[in-house]
Amino acid sequence: xxxxxxxxxxxxxxxxxxxxxxxxxxxxxxxxxxxxxxxxxxxxxxxxxxxxxxxxxxxxxxxxxxxxxxxxxxxxxxxxxxxxxxxxxxxxxxxxxxxxxxxxxxxxxxxxxxxxxxxxxxxxxxxxxxxxxxxxxxxxxxxxxxxxxxxxxxxxxxxxx
Amino acid sequence: xxxxxxxxxxxxxxxxxxxxxxxxxxxxxxxxxxxxxxxxxxxxxxxxxxxxxxxxxxxxxxxxxxxxxxxxxxxxxxxxxxxxxxxxxxxxxxxxxxxxxxxxxxxxxxxxxxxxxxxxxxxxxxxxxxxxxxxxxxxxxxxxxxxxxxxxxxxxxxxxx
Numbered sequence: 105x106x107x108x109x110x111x112x113x114x115x116x117x118x119x120x121x122x123x124x125x126x127x128x129x130x131x132x133x134x135x136x137x138x139x140x141x142x143x144x145x146x147x148x149x150x151x152x153x154x155x156x157x158x159x160x161x162x163x164x165x166x167x168x169x170x171x172x173x174x175x176x177x178x179x180x181x182x183x184x185x186x187x188x189x190x191x192x193x194x195x196x197x198x199x200x201x202x203x204x205x206x207x208x209x210x211x212x213x214x215x216x217x218x219x220x221x222x223x224x225x226x227x228x229x230x231x232x233x234x235x236x237x238x239x240x241x242x243x244x245x246x247x248x249x250x251x252x253x254x255x256x257x258x259x260x261x262x263x264x265x
Numbered sequence: 266x267x268x269x270x271x272x273x274x275x276x277x278x279x280x281x282x283x284x285x286x287x288x289x290x291x292x293x294x295x296x297x298x299x300x301x302x303x304x305x306x307x308x309x310x311x312x313x314x315x316x317x318x319x320x321x322x323x324x325x326x327x328x329x330x331x332x333x334x335x336x337x338x339x340x341x342x343x344x345x346x347x348x349x350x351x352x353x354x355x356x357x358x359x360x361x362x363x364x365x366x367x368x369x370x371x372x373x374x375x376x377x378x379x380x381x382x383x384x385x386x387x388x389x390x391x392x393x394x395x396x397x398x399x400x401x402x403x404x405x406x407x408x409x410x411x412x413x414x415x416x417x418x419x420x421x422x423x424x425x426x
Contacts, residue, residue: 176296178419246376264406
């Protein structure tokens with residue numbers, strides 16, 4: 105597996121991953137009716153942001169996007185989002201994407217990375233971020249309507265570089 | 266003073282308030298180079314969101330916008346932003362806007378209201394929100410570049426209805 109910048113030819117596979125994640129509805133507060141065009145605008149970042157993929161040959165295993173968390177006076181803090189194809193979970197793809205994203209943000213002089221809405225029942229993501237040094241700064245209770253678990257919390261997670 | 270829905274004729278005064286707030290750079294993480302068009306898209310909410318003004322006759326004293334904080338599975342939590350004209354501060358305009366926004370959100374069946382980025386040195390705002398029942402759930406340290414105080418924290422504040 106290697107991590108590289110997103111290329112146009114990756115889009116059909118990236119879109120499939122996004123669709124699966126959005127359809128499952130368990131991890132991202134995205135509109136379930138999101139169109140392909142909306143997904144592109146949401147996921148494919150223009151500079152100063154960046155979108156990457158984890159690939160094995162031509163197969164896209166996962167993808168991440170990153171950039172400033174806020175404009176103006178908040179632009180020195182980065183944010184990122186990660187999605188891993190269902191068939192590729194449990195193989196370290198998320199960890200590789202997370203390492204790449206934090207390295208990129210550090211080398212671009214961001215002061216930290218913030219995740220605004222980590223679903224608390226998404227234990228594998230919460231634990232992965234914690235292993236990479238992120239801390240839960242606060243949790244908005246019952247802020248995410250999980251399809252099977254009802255309303256669960258959204259964590260604000262942060263790593264200062 | 267009364268609170269009512271934003272009307273097209275209010276825009277020049279609302280834009281002036283936004284410009285002053287963005288130029289001061291002390292309270293909103295907005296791009297200081299924000300154009301009038303970008304400000305309109307940012308501040309004037311289409312349904313299900315809503316933009317209001319506090320007026321005295323034809324004079325706009327302050328303005329607020331509100332709506333769902335996230336799409337999809339997060340859309341049952343509202344958010345809002347408030348700006349008060351410099352000459353009208355200390356007169357309860359912010360409090361009146363805040364009361365109107367939370368009443369609106371409650372009557373539209375939101376489960377709570379979340380403020381994502383309250384600048385910690387903006388004591389009058391933090392205290393006003395606390396008087397209205399909001400709690401600080403967490404603070405991202407040094408996440409806002411204040412023009413005179415350096416990097417200060419951004420509070421995540423929340424009120425569950």
